[in-house]
Amino acid sequence: MRLALALLFAWLALPAAAVTCENVTYQGKSYSTCTVDPATEQLRLFLKDGDSILGSFSAIEGLPGVTALPFAMNAGMYHADRAPVGHYVENGVEVMRVIPNAGPGNFGLLPNGVFCITDDSARVIETLRYVEEAPVCRDATQSGPMLVIDGELHPRFLPDGTSRFLRNGVGTTEAGDRAVFVISNDAVSFHEFGSFFRDYLQLSNALYFDGKVSRLHAPALGRSDFGVQMGPIVGVVE
Template sequence: MKKIFCCLILSSLLLSTVAQAGIRAWTVKDAHIDVDVVEISHLQHLRLYLNELNAKPFKQISQLQQALAFCEKLQFAMNAGMFHHNYHPVGLYIEQGRQIQKLNRQQQGWGNFLIQPNGVLAWNRQQIFLGTTQQYADQNFAASYATQSGPMLVINNQLNSRFLADSQSYKIRNGVGMKNQRLYFVISNTPVTFYQFARFFKDQLKTPNALYLDGSISTAYIPQLQRQVAIHRDLGPIFAYIDSTTCGA
């Protein structure tokens, strides 16, 4: 009976995992946290979007979805970092190999972006970089896509020392971690503190490095988990995982 009871508890903590080519999604819900997780391994399908062809920002995931080719299928989308009132990225932004915004080296000021250290997520078809802004600046990474945000949640398997265990700042938050050249995108379903959110990446996902993306405006489209978004607060940069395998077939 005890063994059966333990199994029932486990099934309530880790809900069913839904997998498609290069992407898996699942929910973790326990006494400490309630989050949706998306794991991505096929980097060639992961992109960043900011503006439409007319140079106006997409703002809405649905607007981006409508702009895709008929053969392209959106399988995941999420807000991809902080932005100004004109929706322009606060920090580094690279899309399809073209740098639209340079690396932001500012270290003092107001806002989550400037809680140190902040960091960069960058990738190409072969590999991923996820680390601090300084680490990115010290490398010559050939990024096809990149976004800068902050603060770092986990740095080299350690929680960001600026987070307080007794913090009372609870918000819906989203972030991304990396492990073994796979990306783990996470969005909370209930308000959490920085400390709680970072602990999830470190202790449960065991990602050596993780980067905060935003709070309050956090939005994700995860159809595998029936997580749909009709209308949400306007966004700047947007992550999009797109299956285009039928294009040109």
């Protein structure tokens, strides 16, 4: 009996697994999701190692001090030289300023937003609100368009939209205590993708990362996508 109680207390003392990845189907489309608790996991952004852009999940796994990479995903649009298109902060250092105005492509389809990470929270914030609030983010990446804004889909998303790609993005709770990263395994429209965050995951704010370049590293799912070199990457390291 004493041994059983000791084993039970030891099990309860173990930290809860805060990265949970799974495959789900919603309205006939397949999605892979990874849920992160930013208060207990080392959720970070990655761009360079010294002067060299990392560009791949394997490069992050090779960084000094990294013993495991339980989750990673491309995290925002980038130029041909893989420099971030919009605002980018890593470990408190601003690499690229905020771009508040409309522009070409999905990034400039306002409203867009910023994914802001602190030591114990992660929030998706619409860009103009981000500029007004000026939160102190340890890491931040700007992308667009917003998928869900305060519980509403982006106003430009049409239920009968015909543009379909494999897409990825992130949604967060209002409190910032949970971030859910999603990649579609089927080609989906913006309306379908945004609806997954709002209606299935019931998240109040969500941000699009990319469509033509969507990659996921999730060992729990037996998956580590490869292909073209990436710009900003978000991941959980051990």
